[in-house]
Amino acid sequence: MLILLYVLFGISLVYIAATEKFRHYIQAYTIQGILLFGMAILELKNFSILNLILILAETIIFKSFVVPYLLRKILQQTGIHNVHKRSLQGNYTVLLMLLFLGISLVLAHELSIPSVNEVYMVIAYFTLFTGLLLISVRKLLFGHLVGFLIIENAVFLFSIAIGNEFPLLVNTGILLDIFVAVLIMSMFLTSIGHKMGGFEAESLSRLKD
Amino acid sequence: MLLGIYFISGILLAGLIFLFPWRRTINYFTALFILIQILFAVFAFFRKDQTELRYFTYDALSLIFILILSLVSTATFYHSIIYTRDSGHWQRALFYSSFIILNVSLTGVYTTNNLIVSWIFIEITTLSVAYLINHHRTANSLEATWKYIFICSVGIALAYIGILFASSSSGIAASGDMSFNGLRNTISTINPVYLKMAFILILAGYSSKLEIFPLYTIGIDANYVAPSPVSAFISSALVNGGFVAFFRVFQIMSGTVVGEWINHVLLITGILSLAVAAIYMQKATNLKRIFAYSTVEHMGLVLIALSLGKTGIYIALLQIMLHSFIKSGLLFQTGLLHRVLKSYKLFKSGGYLRVNPTGSMVLIIGVVLITAIPPSALFMSEFLLFRELGYTNLPVFIIVALLLTLVFYGIISKNLGVLIGKPSQSQYDTPEIKLPEYSTQIIFFSFAIIATFYIPGFLNDLIISVSGIPEGFLFKVFNF
Numbered sequence: 001m002l003i004l005l006y007v008l009f010g011i012s013l014v015y016i017a018a019t020e021k022f023r024h025y026i027q028a029y030t031i032q033g034i035l036l037f038g039m040a041i042l043e044l045k046n047f048s049i050l051n052l053i054l055i056l057a058e059t060i061i062f063k064s065f066v067v068p069y070l071l072r073k074i075l076q077q078t079g080i081h082n083v084h085k086r087s088l089q090g091n092y093t094v095l096l097m098l099l100f101l102g103i104s105l106v107l108a109h110e111l112s113i114p115s116v117n118e119v120y121m122v123i124a125y126f127t128l129f130t131g132l133l134l135i136s137v138r139k140l141l142f143g144h145l146v147g148f149l150i151i152e153n154a155v156f157l158f159s160i161a162i163g164n165e166f167p168l169l170v171n172t173g174i175l176l177d178i179f180v181a182v183l184i185m186s187m188f189l190t191s192i193g194h195k196m197g198g199f200e201a202e203s204l205s206r207l208k209d
Numbered sequence: 210m211l212l213g214i215y216f217i218s219g220i221l222l223a224g225l226i227f228l229f230p231w232r233r234t235i236n237y238f239t240a241l242f243i244l245i246q247i248l249f250a251v252f253a254f255f256r257k258d259q260t261e262l263r264y265f266t267y268d269a270l271s272l273i274f275i276l277i278l279s280l281v282s283t284a285t286f287y288h289s290i291i292y293t294r295d296s297g298h299w300q301r302a303l304f305y306s307s308f309i310i311l312n313v314s315l316t317g318v319y320t321t322n323n324l325i326v327s328w329i330f331i332e333i334t335t336l337s338v339a340y341l342i343n344h345h346r347t348a349n350s351l352e353a354t355w356k357y358i359f360i361c362s363v364g365i366a367l368a369y370i371g372i373l374f375a376s377s378s379s380g381i382a383a384s385g386d387m388s389f390n391g392l393r394n395t396i397s398t399i400n401p402v403y404l405k406m407a408f409i410l411i412l413a414g415y416s417s418k419l420e421i422f423p424l425y426t427i428g429i430d431a432n433y434v435a436p437s438p439v440s441a442f443i444s445s446a447l448v449n450g451g452f453v454a455f456f457r458v459f460q461i462m463s464g465t466v467v468g469e470w471i472n473h474v475l476l477i478t479g480i481l482s483l484a485v486a487a488i489y490m491q492k493a494t495n496l497k498r499i500f501a502y503s504t505v506e507h508m509g510l511v512l513i514a515l516s517l518g519k520t521g522i523y524i525a526l527l528q529i530m531l532h533s534f535i536k537s538g539l540l541f542q543t544g545l546l547h548r549v550l551k552s553y554k555l556f557k558s559g560g561y562l563r564v565n566p567t568g569s570m571v572l573i574i575g576v577v578l579i580t581a582i583p584p585s586a587l588f589m590s591e592f593l594l595f596r597e598l599g600y601t602n603l604p605v606f607i608i609v610a611l612l613l614t615l616v617f618y619g620i621i622s623k624n625l626g627v628l629i630g631k632p633s634q635s636q637y638d639t640p641e642i643k644l645p646e647y648s649t650q651i652i653f654f655s656f657a658i659i660a661t662f663y664i665p666g667f668l669n670d671l672i673i674s675v676s677g678i679p680e681g682f683l684f685k686v687f688n689f
Contacts, residue, residue, distance in 0.1 A: 111402055113378050151366050158373045169325040176332050180362050195348045204352045207430045209492045
């Protein structure tokens with residue numbers, strides 16, 4: 001069961017990298033929230049009711065409902081639907097993703113931690129690389145935002161890896177991280193396009209020497 | 210208990226500011242917080258090495274930085290009162306509320322004994338400083354804020370993965386003890402490859418806060434657009450927060466088998482930071498950006514010093530302490546300069562010496578001190594640094610000397626342009642700057658001069674206790 005969730009999560013990452021429509025990003029991100037909840041429940045052996053509530057809030061409530069809702073609002077208000085024409089095309093991104101998957105496999109194997117499932121670490125590294133890749137190759141700020149959200153998912157995956165109990169402090173840290181994401185999105189929603197006259201990363205280039 | 214009172218009163222006062230958002234009440238609430246901050250610092254000194262609320266300890270390192278924070282935040286508050294005089298109620302309320310939360314979160318970063326709590330407070334500093342950077346709500350400030358939040362968050366997320374990596378491979382997470390001591394006790398069991406990876410992630414992640422290579426750029430932009438009292442605070446107290454968070458991990462990891470490798474990484478990162486500062490400073494056309502690059506330069510020197518062992522830690526702490534006072538003083542003065550010349554841009558500034566001789570004298574003293582010209586105590590720390598480099602690594606000695614010469618040229622030539630260059634306007638509508646407005650700069654600069662001859666015993670003991678060098682080290686070097 002757990003392996004199936006890992007594989008589905010990996011596929012959702014490739015899908016995000018390959019697609020050029022932002023609403024597909026949101027759909028995949030919503031599914032990732034549910035998959036993360038499943039992984040956390042199956043992976044963690046001991047957790048309190050409070051921890052369970054926090055995990056539920058982080059994954060299902062925030063990652064599958066609140067954040068996708070805000071992302072949809074942004075798309076509606078900004079009127080952007082597709083990645084920038086000058087962005088790296090989907091098929092090239094998939095090739096890069098395959099390269100990163102290979103690197104993740106090597107890293108997880110070479111740096112295996114006895115207490116952590118190796119396949120699990122492959123997915124965690126792969127998620128991190130996907131987030132960084134999206135930030136690097138996407139020209140629109142919305143793509144960067146999704147990249148950041150994917151990195152957050154990587155943080156969540158690494159957090160589950162640290163132990164069977166998923167300490168309360170780690171949960172607090174992750175919740176705070178999600179709060180930052182929501183803050184970034186509300187800033188994005190209200191101000192940037194309006195004041196900068198566009199949503200391209202290049203429009204943020206006033207501050208130079 | 211003490212820390213609990215401090216945290217609760219900070220949060221309460223930050224909230225009350227929104228309930229009563231009038232200028233006078235905001236000033237009272239913030240002044241009350243500053244008083245609490247100072248009292249907290251005093252009481253913390255009497256509780257050295259005691260742990261409170263499980264996750265916080267008043268160790269020597271935290272005491273040094275709490276002291277600096279109290280002084281810098283007092284001066285920042287004083288300059289902010291004048292700066293926000295014409296701001297709207299809500300804008301002012303948001304400013305002071307964020308300022309209080311930033312102070313509280315920095316105290317959390319300085320005092321915590323736990324890896325995850327340190328990360329959480331660092332994240333809160335990002336959120337609270339964002340509102341301060343975006344105070345003017347212009348396109349420039351929004352751009353700087355977006356970049357700051359975004360890059361800091363990505364950087365801190367990477368640092369967090371590094372922390373989790375170290376925790377999971379050491380097994381401290383499984384035991385539930387994620388304290389620095391827990392990591393110290395189990396670190397010898399970690400595979401060196403994990404350690405290296407965790408260190409790289411933590412260094413790269415926290416570089417956004419430390420204002421060093423590679424993520425230094427957001428600090429430069431933030432300094433440039435933020436109100437000058439905020440720039441002063443960012444360049445000193447906030448950078449110190451990044452330093453403390455990083456230093457605690459560094460101190461643990463440097464005692465392991467990868468210690469030598471870590472020193473190499475720090476040396477390279479330090480030189481790269483110094484190089485980007487030296488090069489971009491020549492290109493900069495804005496006085497605040499020049500001082501921001503100077504922060505990158507000083508933090509680069511701090512990293513180089515850290516790579517030199519115990520003596521290096523002493524030098525690094527001295528450097529960062531003195532830098533906090535001089536840089537914040539300089540940026541407060543830059544704010545006053547802006548009120549006179551109406552611009553930070555070099556081609557629009559000029560003739561400052563003629564228009565505002567008192568302010569010019571303060572600026573000259575600040576520039577002399579930041580470039581480590583005697584009687585600046587920075588001369589002493591940089592002399593010690595060069596002495597160590599001369600003994601251990603001559604090529605690095607030469608590279609650092611060349612880069613510092615470039616930095617020196619950049620700061621002096623650009624400031625000379627502002628002081629005696631051609632004014633952009635024939636007549637400046639000179640605003641009245643009252644003498645007390647220079648007081649904080651003069652006090653901070655005096656600290657930096659007095660420290661050349663005398664470092665108070667209690668402070669020296671704290672630095673020695675963090676660095677672990679033998680007592681009487683300075684006496685031996687300088688033959689006092």
